[in-house]
Structure formats: C-alpha cells, structure tokens
Amino acid sequence: MTAAPQNTKAGAEKIAVTVSAVVPLNDLVTRFEFTRPDGAAFPPFSAGAHTVVEMRDQGRTRLNPYSLMSDPSDPSIYAISVRRDDQGRGGSLFMHRNVKVGDAMTLTYPVNLFSLDLRGRKHVFLAGGIGITPFMAMIAQLEQSNGNWELHYACRSEALGTYADQLRSHYPNKVHVYFDDQNQAIGLEDLLDGQPLGTHVYVCGPKGMIDWVHTTAAEHGWPSENVHSEEFLAPQPGKPFEVRLCKSDITIQVGEHESLLEAMERCGVDAPFLCRGGACGQCETDVVEADGEFVHRDHWLDDDDHACGKKIMPCVSRFVGKTLVLDR
Amino acid sequence: MSKFQFPESIASRPTYGSLKSRPGKAHLMIADAEGAEAILDLAAQDAGLMAKSHVIYIPSGSGAGLSERLRGLKPAQYYEGPSYAAAVPRIRRVLSDAHMGLQVYLCGTEGLMGQAMNEATAAGIPHSAIQTEHRGSIARRMQCVHCKGITENVTTDPFVCAHCGLNLFVRDHYSRRLAAFQGVCIDAEDPGNVPNPVELYK
Numbered sequence: 001m002t003a004a005p006q007n008t009k010a011g012a013e014k015i016a017v018t019v020s021a022v023v024p025l026n027d028l029v030t031r032f033e034f035t036r037p038d039g040a041a042f043p044p045f046s047a048g049a050h051t052v053v054e055m056r057d058q059g060r061t062r063l064n065p066y067s068l069m070s071d072p073s074d075p076s077i078y079a080i081s082v083r084r085d086d087q088g089r090g091g092s093l094f095m096h097r098n099v100k101v102g103d104a105m106t107l108t109y110p111v112n113l114f115s116l117d118l119r120g121r122k123h124v125f126l127a128g129g130i131g132i133t134p135f136m137a138m139i140a141q142l143e144q145s146n147g148n149w150e151l152h153y154a155c156r157s158e159a160l161g162t163y164a165d166q167l168r169s170h171y172p173n174k175v176h177v178y179f180d181d182q183n184q185a186i187g188l189e190d191l192l193d194g195q196p197l198g199t200h201v202y203v204c205g206p207k208g209m210i211d212w213v214h215t216t217a218a219e220h221g222w223p224s225e226n227v228h229s230e231e232f233l234a235p236q237p238g239k240p241f242e243v244r245l246c247k248s249d250i251t252i253q254v255g256e257h258e259s260l261l262e263a264m265e266r267c268g269v270d271a272p273f274l275c276r277g278g279a280c281g282q283c284e285t286d287v288v289e290a291d292g293e294f295v296h297r298d299h300w301l302d303d304d305d306h307a308c309g310k311k312i313m314p315c316v317s318r319f320v321g322k323t324l325v326l327d328r
Numbered sequence: 329m330s331k332f333q334f335p336e337s338i339a340s341r342p343t344y345g346s347l348k349s350r351p352g353k354a355h356l357m358i359a360d361a362e363g364a365e366a367i368l369d370l371a372a373q374d375a376g377l378m379a380k381s382h383v384i385y386i387p388s389g390s391g392a393g394l395s396e397r398l399r400g401l402k403p404a405q406y407y408e409g410p411s412y413a414a415a416v417p418r419i420r421r422v423l424s425d426a427h428m429g430l431q432v433y434l435c436g437t438e439g440l441m442g443q444a445m446n447e448a449t450a451a452g453i454p455h456s457a458i459q460t461e462h463r464g465s466i467a468r469r470m471q472c473v474h475c476k477g478i479t480e481n482v483t484t485d486p487f488v489c490a491h492c493g494l495n496l497f498v499r500d501h502y503s504r505r506l507a508a509f510q511g512v513c514i515d516a517e518d519p520g521n522v523p524n525p526v527e528l529y530k
Contacts, residue, residue: 121452193353195428198452221352221429223457 011052011063011273012108015042019103020077029162030096032078033070034107043074047137048230049110051078054275057094061265064091065232065275067133067204069111071140078107081162083130089257090233096275107240111274114204114230116294118140120271121198123149126186126213129156132163132190134230135204150174152191154205157181190212192220202228232277233297235259244325245269246288260314271314271328278316285312285326292321330362330463332529336391339498342438344462349374352431356422358444360386360412362464364394370433371401378403382422385417386440390464410423412440419444421477423451435461435514439469442507466528471508474495478508484525486514495522 015033024316025028036042045068063311070079082095099105116123123142125135132153142149151171155161157179167175178184192201200224203213210229217227237257244251245264254263261283264271274282278298287310296306298313305311312319314324334343347370355377357367357512364385371378382405387395395408409415434446435443441460449455467481476492485498489511503510515522 119452196452197423197426197428197430199428210503219351221350223429223454225454225457226428 004096009134012111014054015106015107015109017078017105018165019101019105021317022099022101025081026160028160029081029083029225031069031079032095032099033077034105035077037049037104042078043076043109045072045078045110045137046112046115047072047114047139048114048116048134049137049142050134050232050275051080051110052108052274053080053091053095054106054108055091055094055098057090057098061093062089062091063262063273063276064095065112065277067137067181067230069133072137073140073261074145076184078110081130081133081136083150083162085234089237094206111280113279114202114228117226117228118204119198119201120226121146121148121196122200123190124195124201125149125151126188126201126203126205126209127151127153128203128209129154129160130162131204131206131209133204135202136163138202139167147214150176152176152186152325154178154180154184154186154209183281188216189220192217192222200226200228204230207231230279232275232279233299233316234277235262235316236297238295239320241319241321241324243291243319244323245328246261246325247328254318259316260312260318264314269328273315276315278313281313283313283315284313285328286310287312287324288327289325290321291323292319294319330365332462332466334466335529337500340502342442342460342502342504344441344460347433347435347459349377350431350459353429354381354426355380355381355431355433356384356426356448357379357433357435358384358415358419359391359434359465360436360440361388361391363396363434363440363461364391364398364461364463366435366461367433368394368397368401380404383407384409384419384422386410386412386415386436386475412443416447419447420451423447426451432458433461434458436463437465437467438462439467439507442469442502442504446465446504446507449504455459463507468498468528470496470498470511471503471506472511474513478506479511482528484527486511486522487511498528 018037020035021033032213050067052063052064052065066080082092084096085092127135164177203210240256241254248269254260254265274280281300295318297316379399381403383403384407434444440482467483470479470482472489475492479490486495489496494513495515499510501510
C-alpha cells in the first residue's frame with residue numbers, strides 16, 4: 001500500500017473508519033475521533049498532515065480536508081476538530097449535525113503540505129482560531145523529541161478558545177493565548193525580533209493573518225524558507241458556467257454552489273486532487289481554449305500563471321465567460 | 329576587472345549573483361582578496377548599511393590595497409586576518425550570537441564563499457538565503473575523491489593531489505558539505521598517460 005499521489009485513482013488512497021467519539025468543545029468546534037473497524041493501526045503521519053473526509057450527504061458527496069490533530073505517535077486513532085461554518089457550503093454543518101458515534105466513514109491517507117522543518121533550532125507557532133489544529137499534532141510530535149517550540153494563539157474569546165485551557169495547563173511556559181474580546185493581540189514584531197538563528201515560524205489561520213506574518217517576517221529580514229503557512233480555501237460559489245473537457249469528450253455544467261472539480265467528479269471524470277483547497281497543486285489542469293475571465297483563487301499557481309490563462313486549479317478557481325476547454 | 333562569468337554547467341556547480349542590500353537588523357560580510365570590491369559596491373547601494381555591518385576580510389595578497397577602502401566604509405565592526413582558517417573562530421562566534429534577520433553576504437573566491445556558507449548553514453541559515461558574489465581568482469578548492477585530501481587554489485586541469493600525488497581531473501561536481509569540487513584520477517586506466525595541464529577556463 002502506498003499513500004503516493006501517483007496511484008491510478010484520483011486522490012490519496014482511502015481508509016474505512018468508524019466514528020469513535022464526537023466531543024463538542026465549544027459553541028463552534030467539535031472534535032471527531034476515528035478508529036479502524038478492523039482494529040488495524042492507522043498509517044503513520046507527520047504533524048501538519050491533513051486527511052480528506054468523505055461525507056455522504058443525501059446523494060451528494062462532500063470531500064473536505066481537515067488537519068489531523070491527534071498525536072502522531074498514537075496509531076490507534078485519527079482525530080480532527082471541525083469548526084461549524086453556518087455560512088459555508090455545508091460540509092462542516094454536515095459533520096456537526098449528522099455524524100454520530102458508530103457511523104462508518106471514509107478518510108484519505110494523510111497528506112502533509114505543512115510539515116515541520118526538523119532542521120529548525122526552534123519552532124514558533126502562530127495560530128488564529130481553528131488554525132490551532134495542525135499545531136496540536138506538531139506540539140505532540142516535538143514534545144516526543146524534546147523539541148524547542150512556543151505557541152502564540154489568537155482566539156475570539158475565552159469561550160471560543162479551542163484547546164486553549166488544555167494547552168496552557170500542559171505547557172504554561174510555552175503557550176501564549178490572546179483574546180480578541182480583551183483587546184489582546186500577538187505582538188508579532190517583538191516576537192520576531194531576537195529569535196535565535198535557525199528559528200522557523202509557522203502560521204495557520206485566516207488569510208489576513210498569514211499575509212501579515214509573511215510580510216512582517218520579510219521586513220525583518222527573515223528568509224522565506226523559514227516562514228511556513230497553510231490555508232485551505234473552501235471553494236466559493238459563483239455564476240454557473242459550462243466547460244468542455246476534451247480528453248473525456250464531454251461538456252459539463254458547473255453549478256453555482258459546486259466547484260469545477262466537484263462538477264467533474266459528479267460527471268464521472270476521474271480528476272486528480274489531494275487537498276481540494278488550492279494548496280497542493282495536484283489538480284492543476286491545462287487550458288486548451290478560453291474566451292472569458294478566470295477567477296483564480298488558489299495559492300499554487302504564481303501570478304504569471306494566473307495572468308497567462310493557460311492553467312487553472314479546478315478545486316477552488318472558476319471561470320466567467322463564453323467558452324472554456326480544458327485538457328482533462 | 330575582477331569579475332568572471334562562469335560558463336553554464338551541471339546543476340551541482342554553484343552559481344553566484346551580485347550582492348544586494350536586504351532588510352535586516354544585522355549584516356555579516358565575509359570577503360577575501362578582490363571580494364572587497366563587491367562590499368564597496370554593496371555599500372554604495374545603501375548609505376545606512378555599513379553602520380549595521382560586521383566585515384570579516386582576508387586580503388590574502390591581492391587585496392592588500394583594498395583594506396583601507398573597506399575600513400573607510402566605517403563598518404560597525406571590522407576584522408582583518410591572515411587566512412580563512414584564522415577567521416573561523418570569529419565567524420563561528422558571530423553566528424552563535426546572531427539572531428534571525430541577520431543577512432549574510434559572501435564575496436571573493438569560491439573556496440572562501442563555500443567554506444563560509446558552510447558555517448552559516450550550520451548555524452541555521454538556509455543556503456538559498458545567503459547571498460554570494462564571485463570576485464577575483466577562479467582557483468578552486470578541490471577534494472581528491474581517492475584520499476579525501478583537500479588541495480587549495482587549484483588553477484589547472486589536471487592537477488596533482490597535494491596529499492596522495494595522484495593526477496586528478498577537475499570536475500564541476502561540487503559538495504556543499506565539503507565546500508569543494510571533486511578531483512578524480514585521470515590516468516587510472518592507463519597510468520602515466522596524463523594530458524598536459526591547462527589553465528582553468530583558458
């Protein structure tokens with residue numbers, strides 16, 4: 001068995017699991033724990049990895065990526081923490097409303113797009129809200145090897161500080177929590193100043209926070225190699241559009257509330273993917289012909305790629321116009 | 329003119345750029361010989377740079393006239409030494425005291441830049457974040473792949489290993505760990521059949 005992306009079916013290999021616990025943590029966030037029905041050990045994962053959760057929602061298949069937040073040294077469970085997004089596309093609502101202990105579900109093998117750089121002398125974690133999840137696994141992994149780390153965690157309020165109390169009581173000298181409603185904020189400039197050579201900083205949170213960390217670190221002379229981030233984008237709705245897939249020889253309609261990738265899958269096209277959030281690059285597709293405007297939303301292609309109109313990431317990007325023909 | 333454009337080669341062969349002033353609280357510049365000229369050019373880009381800079385300079389003969397001009401830039405700290413080996417303890421100490429945001433600039437010969445880069449990467453700076461600019465001699469630091477001895481200042485191909493005496497072919501295959509190019513025995517199949525040495529890049 002292999003988790004390599006180069007297998008014949010799209011996406012990473014799948015694992016059948018049973019929901020072993022559903023633990024509400026606060027008004028918005030619930031933890032879901034999974035075990036394997038055959039009792040076998042889960043494939044090992046490195047901290048920062050995510051899994052794609054397959055949800056069977058009334059005939060519609062939802063595939064959402066979530067960071068694994070359980071201890072990587074424990075092969076008996078995988079755990080994710082899901083923030084309910086009432087304005088979202090429905091995946092998190094499905095998890096919160098429909099998933100019960102004992103349910104059979106399917107996960108993909110873990111894929112890591114946000115790994116620790118283990119050459120680092122010190123690891124500084126910056127979390128915003130539900131962005132805490134990958135750091136739960138990273139902290140567990142580094143604690144095993146007596147790694148040098150600290151966490152700066154910004155959340156809206158004490159009531160919504162997912163895992164904040166647990167982290168503060170376990171690691172009182174390493175964890176710093178900042179509550180928006182008490183006008184507390186991460187003092188990023190002071191934090192970056194004076195870190196020892198070989199420090200790596202990792203940020204997971206809203207887009208604004210990620211951009212702020214990258215920009216501030218660059219202004220302070222930090223090499224971009226030492227600044228790591230992960231942001232999964234959820235596909236945004238948009239005007240329906242039509243796409244011709246020339247290799248598959250079909251023309252498909254992309255609905256308002258589905259992504260181009262989801263539309264391809266609905267029509268039976270086996271399109272590659274891993275993260276489904278514009279980060280991994282696996283679904284990159286060549287454009288054969290286009291008459292209209294692309295709505296690029298991914299983090300994978302660079303500005304030149306976006307401008308030239310020869311490539312699209314169907315997991316999050318859309319198209320507005322008359323004709324779009326893809327090499328798929 | 330101390331600049332030399334190395335012809336394109338295999339991926340292993342290091343390439344060098346030209347130094348640009350980057351944002352940072354502290355700046356470490358390590359140069360030998362004509363490398364001083366690259367620091368003079370760098371200082372001309374950014375008036376505030378030298379007041380935050382520590383310059384470590386090894387004139388090694390051909391740079392003797394440049395020392396005074398470097399001192400004239402009034403760097404925050406200036407060290408001049410007789411050899412790279414003499415400067416190593418200082419380089420290590422500076423790096424061990426340094427913080428993130430330190431910018432490292434290396435200029436001069438390939439041997440100097442390669443060895444200083446080793447110190448900087450060992451201290452935790454990614455090699456891709458260290459700026460380099462080649463100036464001066466094109467002599468190479470070579471490792472004999474047979475006896476593992478290092479021969480400095482190799483200017484001809486082939487050359488004789490300073491340690492084991494084998495005739496070595498100068499390759500572009502480079503080791504960042506050793507900061508040296510590979511030298512491979514050129515007459516192993518037919519001992520004594522050694523081409524006449526030619527000067528590198530002539």
